[in-house]
Amino acid sequence: MTENVIGYIAAAFTTIAYIPQSVKVYKTRKTTDISLGMFSLMTAGVLLWFIYGILISSLPVMIANFITFALSLYIFIMKIKLDYRQKK
Numbered sequence: 803m804t805e806n807v808i809g810y811i812a813a814a815f816t817t818i819a820y821i822p823q824s825v826k827v828y829k830t831r832k833t834t835d836i837s838l839g840m841f842s843l844m845t846a847g848v849l850l851w852f853i854y855g856i857l858i859s860s861l862p863v864m865i866a867n868f869i870t871f872a873l874s875l876y877i878f879i880m881k882i883k884l885d886y887r888q889k890k
Contacts, residue, residue: 806862813866820873833881834888841881845874 827833848871855863 809860809862813862817866817870817873820870820877824873824876827877827880831880831884833877833884836877836881838878838881838885841874841878845871845878848874 823836827836848867852864852867852871855861855865855867
């Protein structure tokens with residue numbers, strides 16, 4: 803039980819950490835200061851953590867990494883889209 807509580811708290815913190823960046827990208831439509839390499843690796847890593855959560859049947863790991871993957875994927879897609887648009 804204690805392990806799940808710690809897991810849910812950690813999941814909440816790491817997931818919530820992506821919200822300010824997602825909101826900033828949405829509002830400003832600027833991603834020039836975001837590293838494409840870092841976000842590529844981070845997005846892939848979060849997807850793998852989600853898969854790992856499924857494999858070990860850990861609800862905190864699955865929930866946090868699914869939400870974090872969605873936020874990270876949004877930032878990643880916007881980074882590619884906006885950088886491409888700026889190069890035109």
